[in-house]
Structures are given as C-alpha cells and as structure tokens.
Amino acid sequence: MPVDLNNAQPLAWDSATLDADTKAMLDNLQPNILRAHVRDHLSVLFVRFNDVAEGRAYLRRLAVTKMKSARKHLQETRDFTARGRRGSPYVGVGISKAGYRDLGHSVEDVRAFGDKAFRDGMKRRTAEVNDPPAEQWEWVYQREIHAVILIGDDDTHTVAALREEIVADLPESARLLGEETGKSMRNPAGDGIEHFGYVDGRSQPLFLKDDVDKEPKEHWDPAFPLANILVQDPFAPNPDRHHGSYLVFRKLEQNVRAFKENEQELADSLGLAGADRDRAGALLVGRFEDGTPLTSKPKEVGGPVSNDFNFDTDDGTKCPFSAHVRKTNPRSFGREVLMARRGQTYGDRDDQPWDDSPPEVRPRGDVGLLFMAFNSSLVDQFEFTQQSWANSPDFQVAGTGHDPVIGQGDRDIKVTHPTAWGKPEMSEPQAQVTQTVTLKGGEYFFAPSLAYLRNL
Numbered sequence: 035m036p037v038d039l040n041n042a043q044p045l046a047w048d049s050a051t052l053d054a055d056t057k058a059m060l061d062n063l064q065p066n067i068l069r070a071h072v073r074d075h076l077s078v079l080f081v082r083f084n085d086v087a088e089g090r091a092y093l094r095r096l097a098v099t100k101m102k103s104a105r106k107h108l109q110e111t112r113d114f115t116a117r118g119r120r121g122s123p124y125v126g127v128g129i130s131k132a133g134y135r136d137l138g139h140s141v142e143d144v145r146a147f148g149d150k151a152f153r154d155g156m157k158r159r160t161a162e163v164n165d166p167p168a169e170q171w172e173w174v175y176q177r178e179i180h181a182v183i184l185i186g187d188d189d190t191h192t193v194a195a196l197r198e199e200i201v202a203d204l205p206e207s208a209r210l211l212g213e214e215t216g217k218s219m220r221n222p223a224g225d226g227i228e229h230f231g232y233v234d235g236r237s238q239p240l241f242l243k244d245d246v247d248k249e250p251k252e253h254w255d256p257a258f259p260l261a262n263i264l265v266q267d268p269f270a271p272n273p274d275r276h277h278g279s280y281l282v283f284r285k286l287e288q289n290v291r292a293f294k295e296n297e298q299e300l301a302d303s304l305g306l307a308g309a310d311r312d313r314a315g316a317l318l319v320g321r322f323e324d325g326t327p328l329t330s331k332p333k334e335v336g337g338p339v340s341n342d343f344n345f346d347t348d349d350g351t352k353c354p355f356s357a358h359v360r361k362t363n364p365r366s367f368g369r370e371v372l373m374a375r376r377g378q379t380y381g382d383r384d385d386q387p388w389d390d391s392p393p394e395v396r397p398r399g400d401v402g403l404l405f406m407a408f409n410s411s412l413v414d415q416f417e418f419t420q421q422s423w424a425n426s427p428d429f430q431v432a433g434t435g436h437d438p439v440i441g442q443g444d445r446d447i448k449v450t451h452p453t454a455w456g457k458p459e460m461s462e463p464q465a466q467v468t469q470t471v472t473l474k475g476g477e478y479f480f481a482p483s484l485a486y487l488r489n490l
C-alpha cells in the first residue's frame with residue numbers, strides 16, 4: 035500500500051500501529067521537511083558536479099556518512115525535550131533539474147518530475163513571478179547550480195567543522211560555486227525575528243501529532259496532510275515508500291532603513307500617536323513586531339505568540355487584505371497552498387532590530403532572508419502565493435494593493451488604510467509603500483529521499 039499522503043490525521047510517527055510503508059518513508063525522508071530542524075547557524079553551499087560518476091559517489095558518501103533520517107531527527111527532538119540530550123547536526127541536500135541531468139538522468143527521465151517550475155529552473159520563471167531578470171542576480175545564482183547542501187546546528191563551530199569536511203570531500207571535478215551563511219536573530223522575549231524586527235516562523239502547517247497536540251485550535255486548524263509538502267521520489271528504488279519535497283531557495287535582500295521609513299510615514303499619514311504608532315508596521319505585516327496578530331486584538335504584552343486566529347470577522351478594518359500574513363495565508367481558504375517555511379536570516383548589523391532607534395541607523399542592504407520552503411508543487415504553492423496573491427493588488431478585494439513586504443511589480447494603484455483599529459473610517463487614497471525586499475537570486479531544488487542518495 036503506498037503511503038496515503040492525503041490522510042487528514044497528523045502523523046503519530048512512533049505509534050506501534052504505524053504501517054511499514056510509513057515507517058520506511060520516515061527512515062528515508064530528509065529531516066527539516068516534516069518539522070523544522072534547529073539551524074540557528076546555517077551554512078548553505080551551492081555545488082556543481084561536472085562528472086557523473088564522481089558527482090554520484092560524492093552524494094552517496096554524503097548521505098551515508100553525514101545525513102540522518104526524518105525519523106532520527108524526531109527521536110532526537112524527543113530525547114532533547116525529555117532529557118536535554120543534544121541532537122546531531124542537520125545536513126540536507128537539494129538537487130536542481132540541471133543537477134539531475136548532470137548526474138546522468140536523461141531529459142526524458144527528468145520529465146518524471148511533475149512540477150513545471152522545477153523542470154524550468156528559477157532563471158526561466160522570472161516572468162511568472164515578476165522577478166528581476168537573472169542578469170541582475172548575484173553572480174553565483176546566474177550560474178548553473180546542481181545542488182544545494184544545507185548544514186545546520188545551534189553551535190557555530192559544529193557547522194564550521196562540518197562545512198570544512200563536506201567541502202574538502204568534493205571531488206576534483208566539482209566546484210563550490212558559492213555559499214551563504216545564515217544566523218538566527220531573537221528579540222528579548224526569545225522569539226525568532228527577521229530583519230524588519232518582526233517575529234517570524236510562527237505560523238506553519240503542522241504534520242505531526244506531537245506538534246498539533248501542543249496548539250490551541252479554536253479558530254485555526256494547524257494540522258495538514260503530508261500532501262502539502264511530500265511527493266513520491268521518482269528516481270528512488272521504491273517511490274511508494276520513498277518521498278521527497280520541492281525546495282524553493284531565494285536570497286531576499288531587505289532594505290531595513292526604507293521599511294522603517296515606510297512605517298513612520300504611514301503612521302504620520304494616518305495620524306497615529308503613542309503606542310498606536312506600532313499599528314503602521316502591523317498594517318503591512320499583519321502582525322505586530324512581537325507577533326501579536328493584528329486581526330484578533332489590539333496589541334497585548336507577553337505570553338506566547340498566538341497562531342489561533344482567522345480573518346472571518348475582519349472586513350479589512352483590523353488587518354488589511356494586503357497585509358503579508360493575510361495575503362500569504364487567507365486562512366478561510368487555500369490551505370493546499372501553504373508551504374513549510376524553513377528560511378533563515380543572513381547578514382550582520384550593529385543595531386538592535388527590535389529597539390526604537392531611528393531609521394538612519396538601520397541597514398539599507400547586505401541583510402535579508404534566505405527564504406526556503408518545502409512544497410509538493412512549486413507552481414501551485416510558492417509561485418501561486420508570490421504571483422496570484424502577493425503580487426496582485428486585487429487578490430480577495432479589488433484595489434487593496436500589493437503585499438507590502440514581498441509584492442513585486444509596479445505598485446501603481448493607490449490604497450486606503452483603516453485610521454483606527456476595527457473602525458470603518460478609512461484614510462484618503464495614498465501611494466503604496468515602496469518595495470523594500472529584492473530578490474538577489476535563487477533556484478528550485480528537489481530534496482530527494484535518502485534511499486535515492488544512498489543508491490547513487
């Protein structure tokens with residue numbers, strides 16, 4: 035029996051009644067897909083192989099000696115919670131369409147990947163999502179990348195040492211085209227934040243019973259079927275048991291200074307005063323900096339970051355239809371679109387992202403998000419979210435504007451904002467905030483099953 039990816043019940047991964055196929059699936063699935071792996075320090079390597087036999091042998095060695103399974107990761111997480119025992123580092127691999135070709139798979143074979151965006155590669159999909167043309171990307175991303183290797187841990191030295199070993203093992207014929215370094219940032223409450231200063235990574239589709247059980251579910255059901263992120267691995271020995279996931283990687287630079295200026299100008303134009311000025315940024319993101327959802331209640335202090343909300347009773351007078359979290363997850367529909375986000379922030383800065391410093395001290399570039407997400411369809415999930423939702427000023431309600439955080443394309447229509455939370459009075463139509471997130475390059479990958487990698 036093939037694993038039923040559409041089963042609506044979250045996976046009780048260590049239950050005695052778990053069938054053999056699902057067990058085999060977990061033993062052959064890479065970690066960080068079903069559940070985020072610790073990756074406070076993250077090394078991202080972009081590799082090109084150039085020799086079929088050597089490329090295959092390299093990946094096989096990597097899988098056999100350095101990579102653990104999803105099941106091992108889940109067991110380690112449980113051991114850490116119960117006994118504080120540290121887990122092992124994460125090593126993950128994604129292969130691009132060009133990479134599969136270079137590893138000896140024919141053009142016909144590669145058609146087994148159902149996803150058109152994956153088969154095209156990101157450089158040929160710029161028109162589909164309004165990306166800047168590839169000639170404007172950073173040089174490494176203009177090149178033909180065959181594989182991405184992700185190395186993550188909470189200890190920077192562990193990551194550095196493992197990176198050394200993995201790079202040293204590259205065969206003569208292969209090239210390390212480039213690399214990125216990611217590092218978590220946290221606010222004083224200990225929650226992970228992105229460079230604009232907002233809590234990030236809170237809302238995720240959850241696939242495991244352990245994770246679902248911990249969440250309140252009055253207004254939002256965080257449980258999702260595996261079909262949101264897993265597909266059969268077409269080249270694995272047994273695709274009914276061996277699964278993989280499409281991985282989108284995008285280096286998104288953030289102009290923090292411009293974003294903070296946008297927040298201030300919006301607060302001024304709406305006449306927001308005192309603590310209510312924080313609402314300007316929340317109108318853009320859909321959550322306050324501390325993660326409090328704008329739709330559910332005015333900002334409250336302390337407590338865990340809520341994710342148990344929806345927009346059913348919000349006609350846009352609390353949280354605008356354009357706000358980033360409302361665009362990318364409208365909640366009352368589109369559940370099949372939601373990806374598992376596994377990004378990490380990059381770039382160093384001297385200021386504290388969460389404090390009240392003026393925009394002048396904020397970085398204008400060289401910091402941002404290494405956006406990564408697992409999908410079962412890049413076309414229907416990542417690209418659909420970016421293009422049909424974030425880039426469309428008319429998604430849900432005509433004329434409400436682009437996603438202020440990630441929307442790409444001309445922001446040529448004017449928009450209005452609620453002047454007071456939950457009240458019908460709207461501002462005069464005004465220009466949308468400027469674009470402050472810029473794609474520097476990226477690629478689409480497939481994170482294959484360990485069974486595939488071990489059999490190369």
Ligand code: HEM
Pocket residue numbers: 228229230232233234235236237238286287288319321358359360362363372373375402403405416419420424439440471
């Ligand atoms: C630099 C770029 C980005 C920034 C600064 C950013 C920031 C944020 C923040 C602060 C949140 C709220 C935290 C949470 O609910 O987990 C969030 C949520 C989210 N973002 Fe982004 N994001 C970026 C890029 C993207 C991209 C490229 C996509 C997809 C095309 C995306 C999709 C989502 C989704 C699906 C959610 C969860 C919404 C929900 O379930 O409520 N983000 N993002």
